[in-house]
Amino acid sequence: xxxxxxxxxxxxxxxxxxxxxxxxxxxxxxxxxxxxxxxxxxxxxxxxxxxxxxxxxxxxxxxxxxxxxxxxxxxxxxxxxxxxxxxxxxxxxxxxxxxxxxxxxxxxxxxxxxxxxxxx
Numbered sequence: 073x074x075x076x077x078x079x080x081x082x083x084x085x086x087x088x089x090x091x092x093x094x095x096x097x098x099x100x101x102x103x104x105x106x107x108x109x110x111x112x113x114x115x116x117x118x119x120x121x122x123x124x125x126x127x128x129x130x131x132x133x134x135x136x137x138x139x140x141x142x143x144x145x146x147x148x149x150x151x152x153x154x155x156x157x158x159x160x161x162x163x164x165x166x167x168x169x170x171x172x173x174x175x176x177x178x179x180x181x182x183x184x185x186x187x188x189x190x191x192x
Contacts, residue, residue: 073166074139088119091140101143103163105151124184135169153177
C-alpha cells in the first residue's frame with residue numbers, strides 16, 4: 073500500500089480522517105458509492121470539501137493510487153467526483169487507480185478550488 077506523503081491525515085480541527093496508517097491484513101475496505109443527501113450536516117460537507125481540496129492539491133487531474141486514502145471518505149465521492157481509471161475496477165485493491173473528475177468536483181464543491189480559502 074502506497075502512503076501518500078504530504079496528503080493531510082485528517083481535516084484540521086476535526087476527527088474526520090483522510091488517510092489510514094496501515095493496510096488491513098484482511099484486505100482493503102471496498103469502495104462503494106454512498107448517497108449524499110441534501111440535509112447532510114455542515115461538518116460532513118466541510119470534510120468533503122477539505123478532501124476534494126487535498127486531492128486537487130496533491131494529484132490535480134492526474135490518476136492516483138488509492139493507497140492509504142480512507143475508504144469511507146473516498147466512498148462519499150466515489151462514482152461522482154472520484155472515478156475509477158480502469159474497467160474492470162477492483163474496489164478492494166489498494167493499488168487501484170482513481171482520478172478526480174474536476175468538472176464534477178467544481179460543480180459539487182466550488183469552494184474546494186477557491187485559492188483564497190486555502191489554508192497556508
